[in-house]
Amino acid sequence: MVAEAEMAGRVVAELREACATPAPRLNEVAAAMEGEMTAGLREEGRSKIKMIISYVDNLPTGNEEGFFYALDLGGTNFRVLRVQLAGKEKRVAKRESKEVLIPPHLMSGSASELFSFIASAVAKFVANEERNDMPDGKQRELGFTFSFPVRQTSIASGTLIKWTKAFSIQDAVGENVVAELQTAMEKKAVNIHVAALINDTVGTLAAGRYNDEDVVVGVILGTGSNAAYVEEASAIPKLEGELPKSGNMVINTEWGNFSSSCLPITEYDQALDEESLNPGEQIFEKLISGMYLGEIVRRVLLKIALLSTLFGNVNHTKLKTRFILRTPDISAMHHDETPDLSFVAEKLADNLKIRDTSLETRKMVVEICDIVTSRSARLAAAGIVGILRKIGRGVPGDERRSVVAIDGGLFEHYTEFRQCLESTLVELLGEEASRSVAVKLTKDGSGLGAALIAAAAHSQYQH
Numbered sequence: 001m002v003a004e005a006e007m008a009g010r011v012v013a014e015l016r017e018a019c020a021t022p023a024p025r026l027n028e029v030a031a032a033m034e035g036e037m038t039a040g041l042r043e044e045g046r047s048k049i050k051m052i053i054s055y056v057d058n059l060p061t062g063n064e065e066g067f068f069y070a071l072d073l074g075g076t077n078f079r080v081l082r083v084q085l086a087g088k089e090k091r092v093a094k095r096e097s098k099e100v101l102i103p104p105h106l107m108s109g110s111a112s113e114l115f116s117f118i119a120s121a122v123a124k125f126v127a128n129e130e131r132n133d134m135p136d137g138k139q140r141e142l143g144f145t146f147s148f149p150v151r152q153t154s155i156a157s158g159t160l161i162k163w164t165k166a167f168s169i170q171d172a173v174g175e176n177v178v179a180e181l182q183t184a185m186e187k188k189a190v191n192i193h194v195a196a197l198i199n200d201t202v203g204t205l206a207a208g209r210y211n212d213e214d215v216v217v218g219v220i221l222g223t224g225s226n227a228a229y230v231e232e233a234s235a236i237p238k239l240e241g242e243l244p245k246s247g248n249m250v251i252n253t254e255w256g257n258f259s260s261s262c263l264p265i266t267e268y269d270q271a272l273d274e275e276s277l278n279p280g281e282q283i284f285e286k287l288i289s290g291m292y293l294g295e296i297v298r299r300v301l302l303k304i305a306l307l308s309t310l311f312g313n314v315n316h317t318k319l320k321t322r323f324i325l326r327t328p329d330i331s332a333m334h335h336d337e338t339p340d341l342s343f344v345a346e347k348l349a350d351n352l353k354i355r356d357t358s359l360e361t362r363k364m365v366v367e368i369c370d371i372v373t374s375r376s377a378r379l380a381a382a383g384i385v386g387i388l389r390k391i392g393r394g395v396p397g398d399e400r401r402s403v404v405a406i407d408g409g410l411f412e413h414y415t416e417f418r419q420c421l422e423s424t425l426v427e428l429l430g431e432e433a434s435r436s437v438a439v440k441l442t443k444d445g446s447g448l449g450a451a452l453i454a455a456a457a458h459s460q461y462q463h
Ligand code: ADP
Pocket: 074, 075, 076, 077, 221, 222, 223, 224, 289, 290, 291, 327, 328, 329, 331, 332, 407, 408, 409, 410, 413, 414
């Protein structure tokens, strides 16, 4: 048994070392991120991160008024939302939304099936919400949050570059997703105009800005991960045509695809990547986002189970099942404060059929969760620092207040993750400079944010 514990101890020690993210390494990551960002702004295809021009050059001010719709497609659920904006004082006067689960077979079927399913849900929602409360007969304006990499050609058109996360619908790649949605809705006789195509990060930035004018970065830490920020239009060589009047342009970085030799990558990450839907892609996302953290932990536990009998004489079928351990599960284990780690015992039993564990073994499981999650949170912080340095924010001598709006279940619900991210920002920016940088949980960027951008786009178009 002693030898077994040693064996497992060695696996954990090696994991700890391979996942180490001391500050100098994170500063390298931030610098590499900044470098890739600059390259990506110069010319299409110059960088691993796409630095997509969002065509959002005006963020909401708070003065917007009227009823607006939003559609959020990006994770496992999609949502339809209707808001009534009532100007500076009253802000969001009313808000209704509905969440619909996407049947898994539609995630890898055909584009027309997916969009038809979505259009039906929108039709139902609109009919239901407007029964007692018709807006003034005008055409309905909708902001479409589509959280996949898109080559945007204007504020309301863009072609899908590739799917990420759990989606893989081949006939949609290269297509204009706004046209597909608009057509599907026309087929269902829903009178809605898709006024803006946005990414959830851009929506988060907009929703953040609506409530706080110092918001300059929006970050998603949910199933996937991405970031958007406000760039000076003159710092975007690849931006063609006239510069926007505001002088600014929101850039959707698509940082999930960042990769660099300075990233701490383990054998588990490599295997996960090779067996994924998109091998070689979204390397940064695979290290930090909620879709993958539980899966990385599962792979470590499997290795230990194969090398030792610390988990008892278990059947490995469950442990070998990909994605059976989810990030909310590792979050529950990580936050277990019972003296005998009974939540850990419960999760191991329920998810993996591991029933007889010693307290020592359960502590080891918690440590594995901690190693994987800390690496994730610290890398996310390094990415944020890369963006802040790119725009000269939160650096010595900069007096401005800078706010980072963050959305996503990983950041919202995983307390250890969130605290680690926040303390790492202070560590990297320094006590002094970090005082002018704030992080704010900004929920519903992909809903409210999209509606706000539709409103801003619509009013610009009218004037
Ligand atoms: P999406 O990213 O799909 O739009 P969310 O922002 O709600 O949706 O994020 C959902 C993701 O957040 C889940 O896939 C999961 O990885 C993570 N998550 C949700 N709840 C928790 C939790 N309690 N602890 C840790 N992570 C969580």
